[in-house]
Amino acid sequence: DTEVTQTPKHLVMGMTNKKSLKCEQHMGHRAMYWYKQKAKKPPELMFVYSYEKLSINESVPSRFSPECPNSSLLNLHLHALQPEDSALYLCASSQDPSWADTQYFGPGTRLTVL
């Protein structure tokens, strides 16, 4: 099973709302990632978690707050977002953070900020 699941599939929120995106994998992977993808653009890395610890934060604004409660679950908490934050948010996982393992992607959450 190489499945990464993400919920919700679509999210519309106002600039004053607080919402969360959820990502789950049951492949025993120990690295998990958040990417942001604007329309017709490649994914851009936001955060990397290795063994449930944040190892990369690509200078992402603090209105995005990642959380890794356990090795199977990754959350992205959203607060006071801007319309330009509207994008597809992709989660991915890979087996070993210390090796260049293949990343498996979820279907994404389409976020619209009004």
Place this chain on the structure above:
Amino acid sequence: AQTVTQSQPEMSVQEAETVTLSCTYDTSENNYYLFWYKQPPSRQMILVIRQEAYKQQNATENRFSVNFQKAAKSFSLKISDSQLGDTAMYFCAFMKPYNNNDMRFGAGTRLTVKP
């Protein structure tokens, strides 16, 4: 910093024919990994093929093969016997080992397979 360049924003191919997507990259590293990912209109990113730089043999996965030219820093993807289901955005990606799996993507090539 590593950069990945895909010079073909859009391509099209007739069903059953062969098409080659180009990718070049810039790095000073000797050991690294290259990937082709496919993102169909339904948007889930799927790994197509992976190449380790230390391997001279070109990777192959069924109808998909790569032409890896390390000295030229080129990594093209060949799709043989194109099928309608191959219509997608194709991203070339680069990764250094021991770098928290930080993967960098090219801008992508939108491939349309025509019946």
